[in-house]
Amino acid sequence: MRGEVLHYDQEQGFGFITGADGKRYSFAREDLRREMALARGAEVEFQPNGDRASNIFSVRARMTGPAESTTPGAATPPLPASAPPSPAHFGRSAETGTAESTGLWSYFQRGLTTNYVNFSGRARRKEFWGFCLFWTIGLVVIIGVGLSVDLSRGDVEGGGDVPIVMLGLIGLFFLLTFLPWVALIVRRLHDLGLTGWLAILCFLPYVGGLATLVFALIPSQFGENKWGPVPAGVRL
Incomplete structure (x- = not known):
C-alpha cells in the first residue's frame, strides 16, 4: 500500500x-x-x-525527458524545465484534495460516520464540545418527537401511562451514540498525551461527570506525541 x-x-x-x-x-x-x-x-x-x-x-518519482535526436550531428535540444509535481493527497481528504473542515457540525458529523469507532489519533477541545453540542440538540429533538407521539396516542393523559415511545427513542439514541462517545473521549485523552484507558473514569458513578469535564477543558499537548500530530486548527 x-x-x-x-x-x-x-x-x-x-x-x-x-x-x-x-x-x-x-x-x-x-x-x-x-x-x-x-x-x-x-x-x-x-x-x-x-x-x-x-x-x-x-518511493522515488522517475523524471523522464524528451527523446534525444537520432539525426547525426544534430544538436540535442535542451530539456524543458519540469513543472513542480502536484502534491499527493492521502486519507479522507484524498477525494477532494482539501483539508477536513474544523467546524462544529463537521466534527459531529464525522463522529457519527468516519470516526464512529475510531480509537486512534487525537481530538482537540473544539471537536469534543462540537460533538457534545449537537448530541444535546439531538437528544432534545428526540425527546420532543417521542413526547408528541405519546401525547397524540393518549399514552400520558392523566399521568397513568408510561411514555413508551419517548423512552424507546431515548434508549435507541443512547445506544447508537455510545461507541462514538467512548471513541471521542479516548481520542481526547490521546490529545492530552494520556492513555485512552483513563476513559473508564468518565463512566464511574459520582466522579464520571467531573472527570469528563476536566479532560474536556485541558488544552492540547504541545507538539506531536505517539498518537499523532497536533490536530488541525490548534494554535500553539
Missing part, C-alpha cells in the same frame, strides 16, 4: 504513516526495509498489519 509519512523521529526510531485507505499506521525503525531518513510528506510503500506498517521503503 502507498502512504505518506506524517512524522518520523530518527532518534527515537518511531513514526506515523497515513495510508491511501485513510487510516493512520505507526511504525518503528525495525519496520524499515533499510535504514533511511524519512521526512514529513515523503511517499512510501508499506505492508499494513493491523494498525502497524511494516516492510517500508521510499
Whole structure:
C-alpha cells in the first residue's frame, strides 16, 4: 500500500504513516526495509498489519525527458524545465484534495460516520464540545418527537401511562451514540498525551461527570506525541 509519512523521529526510531485507505499506521525503525531518513510528506510503500506498517521503503518519482535526436550531428535540444509535481493527497481528504473542515457540525458529523469507532489519533477541545453540542440538540429533538407521539396516542393523559415511545427513542439514541462517545473521549485523552484507558473514569458513578469535564477543558499537548500530530486548527 502507498502512504505518506506524517512524522518520523530518527532518534527515537518511531513514526506515523497515513495510508491511501485513510487510516493512520505507526511504525518503528525495525519496520524499515533499510535504514533511511524519512521526512514529513515523503511517499512510501508499506505492508499494513493491523494498525502497524511494516516492510517500508521510499518511493522515488522517475523524471523522464524528451527523446534525444537520432539525426547525426544534430544538436540535442535542451530539456524543458519540469513543472513542480502536484502534491499527493492521502486519507479522507484524498477525494477532494482539501483539508477536513474544523467546524462544529463537521466534527459531529464525522463522529457519527468516519470516526464512529475510531480509537486512534487525537481530538482537540473544539471537536469534543462540537460533538457534545449537537448530541444535546439531538437528544432534545428526540425527546420532543417521542413526547408528541405519546401525547397524540393518549399514552400520558392523566399521568397513568408510561411514555413508551419517548423512552424507546431515548434508549435507541443512547445506544447508537455510545461507541462514538467512548471513541471521542479516548481520542481526547490521546490529545492530552494520556492513555485512552483513563476513559473508564468518565463512566464511574459520582466522579464520571467531573472527570469528563476536566479532560474536556485541558488544552492540547504541545507538539506531536505517539498518537499523532497536533490536530488541525490548534494554535500553539
